[in-house]
Amino acid sequence: METILRGLTTVSFYASDLEEAKKWYTDFLNMEPYFNVPGYIEFRIGDYQHELGIIDSKYAPGGATERPGGAIVYWHVDNVQATLDKLLSSGAILHQPLIDRSGGKGDFVTASVVDPFGNILGIMTNKHYLAILNTQK
Structure with a gap:
């Protein structure tokens, strides 16, 4: 396939x-x-x-940079809170606060910011990402 x-x-x-x-x-x-x-x-x-x-x-397609929107790409980080704090102290604006999407287990925790240029940057801790990474070692 x-x-x-x-x-x-x-x-x-x-x-x-x-x-x-x-x-x-x-x-x-x-x-x-x-x-x-x-x-x-x-x-x-x-x-x-x-x-x-x-x-x-x-070089952006028409309307692409007028406001944040669309899909959010989440990057795995080791410490969501510390990374969020660094982004906010660097001038990013909170888009979505920390959210535990695993029902309180901490397996999938996300947040997102809008960078100073209007782009949404997502961050998350994701246990599946770590599991796949561990199979590559």
Whole structure:
């Protein structure tokens, strides 16, 4: 059987001030982008080196940068509260507070923010992510 969606490759955010977005994400992620061309920067992050691309908003489809909306991509983090605190202290705005989606077990805890450039950034602790990661070691 063919696998239709094989995995996350690149999450693309838009920013009207690409240099400021580069600085903000470099500070938050504690790393420089690995790819940098006019109008686009890209970070490789996490256990599987997923790509977070930041695109100059002049290249965005019409209406895409007017307000936060649409799908939320959640990135697994080891400590949701600490990561949320870091994002908020860096200037992000709370979009959705901490929510335990596992009925109080702490297996799936999410939160999301709107970055200073209008993009929704989701964070979560996810026991299934950790289980898959442990099979890869």
